[in-house]
Amino acid sequence: MKFKFSTLIVILTVISFVSCKQNKKKEEKDVHLHNDAVHTLKKDSKKNCKEVHWTHHQGEEGPANWKNLCDGFSDCGGKAQSPINIDTNHIVNGVESKPIKVQYARSKVSIVNNGHTVQFNVSKGNNAILDDKEYKLLQFHYHSPSEHMIDGQHFPLEVHFVHQHSDSDYAVIGVIFKEGSENVLLQKYLDFFPKSKGQYNSEEEIDLESLLPMDKSYYRYNGSLTTPPCSEVVNWYVLRTPITASKEQIEKFSSILKGNYRPVQPINDRVVTLYK
Ligand SMILES: [Zn+2]
Numbered sequence: 001m002k003f004k005f006s007t008l009i010v011i012l013t014v015i016s017f018v019s020c021k022q023n024k025k026k027e028e029k030d031v032h033l034h035n036d037a038v039h040t041l042k043k044d045s046k047k048n049c050k051e052v053h054w055t056h057h058q059g060e061e062g063p064a065n066w067k068n069l070c071d072g073f074s075d076c077g078g079k080a081q082s083p084i085n086i087d088t089n090h091i092v093n094g095v096e097s098k099p100i101k102v103q104y105a106r107s108k109v110s111i112v113n114n115g116h117t118v119q120f121n122v123s124k125g126n127n128a129i130l131d132d133k134e135y136k137l138l139q140f141h142y143h144s145p146s147e148h149m150i151d152g153q154h155f156p157l158e159v160h161f162v163h164q165h166s167d168s169d170y171a172v173i174g175v176i177f178k179e180g181s182e183n184v185l186l187q188k189y190l191d192f193f194p195k196s197k198g199q200y201n202s203e204e205e206i207d208l209e210s211l212l213p214m215d216k217s218y219y220r221y222n223g224s225l226t227t228p229p230c231s232e233v234v235n236w237y238v239l240r241t242p243i244t245a246s247k248e249q250i251e252k253f254s255s256i257l258k259g260n261y262r263p264v265q266p267i268n269d270r271v272v273t274l275y276k
Contacts, residue, residue: 082223135163180244
């Protein structure tokens with residue numbers, strides 16, 4: 001009996017070691033995925049909230065209730081949330097603002113539908129200098145309709161170029177779309193976008209800089225991620241000049257994105273500046 005008991009202990013120890021190892025592997029993988037998606041910034045909340053399901057649609061898991069879904073999502077009820085309605089009658093001229101300098105190279109991309117958006121992950125080496133600080137471009141992704149409103153109006157699409165300077169310092173360049181001539185990037189890839197969760201890897205290199213309009217005048221304000229955990233760590237640069245996509249492209253892309261926008265949030269005591 002004594003022998004059997006000690007054997008049992010050994011077996012249990014081995015089992016627990018193996019399962020710990022597997023858990024650790026799973027955790028590392030999750031962290032990697034979250035880094036890609038920039039959905040989770042706080043280390044402690046990552047642990048507690050990573051399995052929490054949320055959606056862009058009305059209901060218990062929808063935007064109005066994100067702040068209650070997990071302790072780590074409490075920022076979603078904060079005072080400096082994004083997106084906002086940009087009221088052009090109440091903006092301040094950014095006399096000390098600096099022009100946006102993008103130093104994007106040609107990059108291979110992987111296109112991921114993560115269930116919340118269609119996201120282009122880019123290779124390293126793409127930077128932007130924003131207010132004298134260097135930010136690394138991590139990824140860009142789309143919302144339909146636009147998340148930011150200008151003078152109370154939504155636009156059909158909005159793309160977010162997500163950059164990071166540090167764990168607590170992000171910058172997102174937002175570009176709105178209006179209906180017009182065909183969009184070159186969408187023309188090339190729209191047929192390959194995964195319609196549900198999935199990934200498409202492109203061998204071709206994209207000229208990332210060509211995705212931004214020539215005129216980089218921008219509205220600037222301090223805000224947050226627009227998806228849980230809604231961390232208030234984002235310097236927003238919403239470009240004033242829209243880019244275009246055709247009616248057909250907008251319809252097709254919108255049917256994949258399925259209304260993945262967060263409604264505008266109170267501006268509270270924040271100021272929006274315009275750089276032109
Ligand atoms: Zn976004």
